[in-house]
Structure formats: C-alpha cells, structure tokens
Amino acid sequence: MPGAGARFLSFPLDPRRIKPILAFAISGGLLLPSAAAAAVAAYSGLLRALSLSPSPSPSLALPLFRLMLRSSLSPDPFSLPSLLRSCASSSPLLALALHALALRRGLLPHPHVATSLLHSYAASSSSPGLLPHALQLFDEMPRRTAVTFNALLSRLARNSDAGRAHGLLLFSRMLSSGPTPNADTLAAALLCCAGLGALALGRAAHALAARRGAARAPQLGTSLVHMYAKCGSLDSARRVFDRAMPARDASAWTAMIAALAAHARGEDAVYLFDEMVGRENLSPDSLTFTCALHACAHSGMAERGLKLFDENAERRAGRIEAAERVVSSMPFEPNRAVWGALLHACAHNADPTLAEKLGKRISELGLGLGFDVGVSNLYARVGRWEEVGEVRDRMVERGVQKEKGFSSVEVNGEVAKFLVGDVRHPLTLEIYDLLERIGAVIMVFDG
Structure with a gap:
C-alpha cells in the first residue's frame, strides 16, 4: 500500500529527530524514485509531521521539499499544504512561488492546495502586493467553501478601506450565491464594517447573525462590541456586552474596556477592568493592561494607571521611580500602547527630569511619527527647546510628515x-x- 510507509508520521515530529527518521526512510527504500508512490507518500508524511510540530520550521521543511523535487518526484496534493503550514512565518513571496509550482504541476484544482495557498496569502497582510494574486486564485477556484470565503474575507478586513469595501462585496456575494456564512464569516464582515465606520451595514450583519442564531457565539460578540465602538455607537456596544454575551472571555472584556477607553470613559473602563480581574477572576493579557492604561492616561487618571500594577503602593504620578517601576513590573514587554500612555501621562505632569529620561528612551526605540511628535510636545511642555529642535530635525532628515487627523x-x-x-x-x-x-x-x- 503506497501510504503505509508514511502512516507512522501522522503525529507531530520533533525537528531533532528528522535525521534518524530520514536515515530510516532511505535505508528502507521509502524515498527511492524507483518506488515513486511510496516515496511521495513518505515525503508527504515527513512534511506533514514537521508542519504539526509545536514550532514548524521552514529551515527543515524547505530542504526536504527541495530534495523531493531533485529526486524527480512530483508532490502530491498533501505535500504543498504541509509545506505552507511549516513556512507560514517565512517570506510572503514563498506563497507566490508555491502558487506557480502548483499551477505548473496541475495541483490547483485540488481544494486542499488552493485553500492552503489562500490561507497563506491571507496571513501575509503586511504584503499588499499579494492581494491581487489572492483575488485571482479565489476567482479561479472551481469550488469555494465557507473556509475559502473566510480566508479571503479575513485578509480583506485587515487591508485598506478599498480592501474592506471589497470584503463587504465578497460577503454580499456569499449571501446571494455562496455557502452559508458561519460565525467566523460574520466576524470578518463586522471587522470590515468597523474599519469603514459603516454602522448601518454593521447593524445589518448583526441582525443576520441574530436570525441565524450565531449572535451569541463568543468570537462574534467580541466582534460586535468592537464594530459598534469603532462606528461611534458605544451604547450599542455596551448592550451587546451586557445582554447578548452570556459567556464572556478575556477578549470580550478587553474589547469593552478598549471601547470605553476610546470614548474617553476612563473611569468606566478602569471599573470594568477591576470587575474583570476581581469578580470574574479572569487573567488580563498585555492588550487588556494597555487598554486600561490608555484609559487612565487619557482621562486624567495617571496615578490610577500607575497603581494598576501595584495596588498597594502609594505613589505620586510623574515620579521617575514610579514610571520606571510601572514599566519594569509589567508582566509583558512594554509595547507602543504602553509607551504612548506613559508619554501622555508624563506630558500631563510636566516633570522636566522625567521628560528628559523618557524622551531619550522613546527616541532610542524609534517607535514612529506619533511618538516623535509626542516627545517633541513633551519637551516643549517643560521648556526644553533645544531638544524640541533636535527631535524636529530628525523628523525632517527622515522625511517624516505628520498625517492629518x-x-x-x-x-x-x-x-x-x-x-x-x-x-x-x-x-x-x-x-x-x-x-x-x-x-x-x-x-x-x-x-
């Protein structure tokens, strides 16, 4: 039986064991071109086992795939999907190369291959040049399932306004002549609405979810909160959170805290954070912490923001040791949101010594335009005009221009x-x- 030699590889493979397994396969004649069917099955099994490992590595999967091609063996419809999973973190152009290979080898009609390629394109949201290839691949697929629609729709939802508009057209096409949308489909459509500020379309998607009994799905409830908040309807977001989400996980609480923070409802956001950690006994992640800190910083509650990480310590907002302790005691690596919140709080307090220390640190990190402007404003607030000039000069040298609000x-x-x-x-x-x-x-x- 052709696949018998590779059946033992249907489990995750420890990359450290790849060499002895390859030696076993070669010595057993499983990888010989003369036994093509067995060799292809063995290679496919090895690639699948590598893709199922906790940390799939392209450094192992790609050489194995090249060895397969150099052995004059044609990959089967299961080899490419496994390779794409292993190489998800590598260059986005790899998906384009494997797309061309699948086209040459006649593998595109196979649904596993086409869907895996579409997922790879969808994962490459930082490479907008690949979007036309994803759209062409989708249009040429002989059969489209809810999975393929969802892969492309989620990619478009993370694109520009034009991409999100295209995503809503795709959603409409799915409703009229495609497979039945599921909770993941509706969540991606709501993300498109949120990015466009299309409240009426978001409400229509909400009504559709309610009619189909999907509105209470956890991921959909979180998407609804996010959509209503982004479209300016905070009351609707709160109604969904309070009444339509019987099982609220940490992501749902984070979405509601972020919504309140974005609408300058800092006290409500912090109250909800305390309720999440206290009454619900849920563990906040880095995003939850930064949303709560953002709420404090932009609502004049800098001291409460500092106390988020040490409720029992009494400190005055703006002290150097307090700000440093906040950053060092965070249970995650401080990200842009944390630095932005601290920058805002320090500007409000206008401590010259802290301004110099924090300004230098943020400038060294190179966090981007918004932070350059913030550091410049911070220096101006405390009268450090020489530093203001230095920051502005660096912005001019890099050709940075402030985007209009x-x-x-x-x-x-x-x-x-x-x-x-x-x-x-x-x-x-x-x-x-x-x-x-x-x-x-x-x-x-x-x-």
Whole structure:
C-alpha cells in the first residue's frame, strides 16, 4: 500500500529527530524514485509531521521539499499544504512561488492546495502586493467553501478601506450565491464594517447573525462590541456586552474596556477592568493592561494607571521611580500602547527630569511619527527647546510628515471622511455655515 510507509508520521515530529527518521526512510527504500508512490507518500508524511510540530520550521521543511523535487518526484496534493503550514512565518513571496509550482504541476484544482495557498496569502497582510494574486486564485477556484470565503474575507478586513469595501462585496456575494456564512464569516464582515465606520451595514450583519442564531457565539460578540465602538455607537456596544454575551472571555472584556477607553470613559473602563480581574477572576493579557492604561492616561487618571500594577503602593504620578517601576513590573514587554500612555501621562505632569529620561528612551526605540511628535510636545511642555529642535530635525532628515487627523460619519448609507482643514467635500460651504451657526447658538447659551 503506497501510504503505509508514511502512516507512522501522522503525529507531530520533533525537528531533532528528522535525521534518524530520514536515515530510516532511505535505508528502507521509502524515498527511492524507483518506488515513486511510496516515496511521495513518505515525503508527504515527513512534511506533514514537521508542519504539526509545536514550532514548524521552514529551515527543515524547505530542504526536504527541495530534495523531493531533485529526486524527480512530483508532490502530491498533501505535500504543498504541509509545506505552507511549516513556512507560514517565512517570506510572503514563498506563497507566490508555491502558487506557480502548483499551477505548473496541475495541483490547483485540488481544494486542499488552493485553500492552503489562500490561507497563506491571507496571513501575509503586511504584503499588499499579494492581494491581487489572492483575488485571482479565489476567482479561479472551481469550488469555494465557507473556509475559502473566510480566508479571503479575513485578509480583506485587515487591508485598506478599498480592501474592506471589497470584503463587504465578497460577503454580499456569499449571501446571494455562496455557502452559508458561519460565525467566523460574520466576524470578518463586522471587522470590515468597523474599519469603514459603516454602522448601518454593521447593524445589518448583526441582525443576520441574530436570525441565524450565531449572535451569541463568543468570537462574534467580541466582534460586535468592537464594530459598534469603532462606528461611534458605544451604547450599542455596551448592550451587546451586557445582554447578548452570556459567556464572556478575556477578549470580550478587553474589547469593552478598549471601547470605553476610546470614548474617553476612563473611569468606566478602569471599573470594568477591576470587575474583570476581581469578580470574574479572569487573567488580563498585555492588550487588556494597555487598554486600561490608555484609559487612565487619557482621562486624567495617571496615578490610577500607575497603581494598576501595584495596588498597594502609594505613589505620586510623574515620579521617575514610579514610571520606571510601572514599566519594569509589567508582566509583558512594554509595547507602543504602553509607551504612548506613559508619554501622555508624563506630558500631563510636566516633570522636566522625567521628560528628559523618557524622551531619550522613546527616541532610542524609534517607535514612529506619533511618538516623535509626542516627545517633541513633551519637551516643549517643560521648556526644553533645544531638544524640541533636535527631535524636529530628525523628523525632517527622515522625511517624516505628520498625517492629518480625520473623522468619518455615515449619512444615508454613505461614509464621508473629513480631514483637518479639508475643503474638497462637495458640501464644504454648507458644512462650515452650519458649524458657524451651531457655534453661535452654543455661545448664546454659554453666555
């Protein structure tokens, strides 16, 4: 039986055992081109075992696959999916190369191969140039399942506004003529709505989920909270969290804390954090901590933010030893959100010594434009104008330009985006006229 020699490899393979297993396979004649069927099955089994290991390594899988090709053996439909899983963390261009190989070898009609390639493209969200290949692959697939729709939809949801709009068109196509969407499909569609600020479409997706009995799925509840918060409907997000999520995991609590923090409801966010850790006895992860810290920093509760990591210590916000202790005592590596929250809190406190220390540290990390501007503003707040000039000079040398802020609003089913100082909107004159009249009314009542 062709696959009998590789059947023992249907379990995760410790990479350290690859050499003795290869020696066994070679000595047993399992990898000889003369016994092509058995050799292909053995190679496929080895690749699958490597892909199932806790830390799949392309450094082992790729040489094994090259050895298979050099032996004049044609990979079967199960070899490429295993190789793609092992190489998920390698260069995104590898998916493109394996796509070409599958096309040459006539493997694309096999659903396992096409779906695995689509998942690889979907995982390469940092390489927008691969998106057209993913779309072409999807369109050429003879049979599309919910899994293939979900893979592409999740990729589009993490793309630009144009990609998210394409994702919603794909979702509509799935509803009209594709397989039945599941909770993962609806979660990806809600992510598209959140990115576009498309509240009406998000509500429609919510209604569809409710009709199909999927609204109470844990991952969908979290997606609904995120969508409503991003679209500006905090009350709807809170209703979903309070009433429609009977089983709330840590990600659901984190989504609601993040929503409250983003809407300047810092006290409510911290109260929810305390409830999560205390009453619910859930362990917050790094994202939960940073959301709570963000809420404190942007709601004038710097001291409460410092105490998040040591409730029993009494310290004054802005002291150098306090800020350093917060960072060093975090149960995770401080990320951009943590540094941003601390930067905001320190700017509020305006401690010159701390400003110098924190400013230098953030500048060394090279965290990007927003942090450069924040450090510059921090130095300006404490009167360190020489340092302000140095930061601005570095930004000019790197060709950095500050992006204009914008807001978006949905009107009659269309999302309008407004940039700061932008006059390109066709109703610009009417909008500014209305703003002036609103301002005049406010001044009358304030006066």
